[in-house]
Amino acid sequence: MTRVVVAAAIALLAATAPPLLAAEPPRAADLEAELVCPVCETTLDQSNAPVAERMKLFIRERIAAGDSEQEIKDALVAQFGPGVLATPPKGGFGLLAWLVPIVALLAGAIATAVLVRSWAHRREEEPEPEAPIEPELDRRVDEALARYDS
Secondary structure: OHHHHHHHHHHHHHHHHHHHHHOOOOOHHHHHHHEEOOOOOOEHHHOOOHHHHHHHHHHHHHHHHOOOHHHHHHHHHHHHOHHHEOOOOOOHHHHHHHHHHHHHHHHHHHHHHHHHHHHHHHHHOOOOOOOOOOHHHHHHHHHHHHHHHO
């Protein structure tokens, strides 16, 4: 019986948690880390340029007015363009910025695996046995070495 009550309580909390989290107003510090100053091209939290200071003030005013994070970002993108976002959009041409690094990592991993496999196969191959030295050549080498030893 207590298991059922605990499971029901967990289900109720899980069902009500997303709306409660969505109602939380955005934080200025979070937005400043996600937006870029159009002058110095660093995030707003690292920039002291006059335009960055005005953008920070705008963010605080919009938060006080009750705007959501997306509404604030949309207003800044409308004014400064999509370059004001620190992360590229996840659609259209901006999708390449997300996919190219992943593809490059996969290609590098595949190339590394192929190279390691080929190197491992080379080590497994036994070298061909060397041809025995001709007896005459062996005798001449022994005589030459004997001269230098004495």
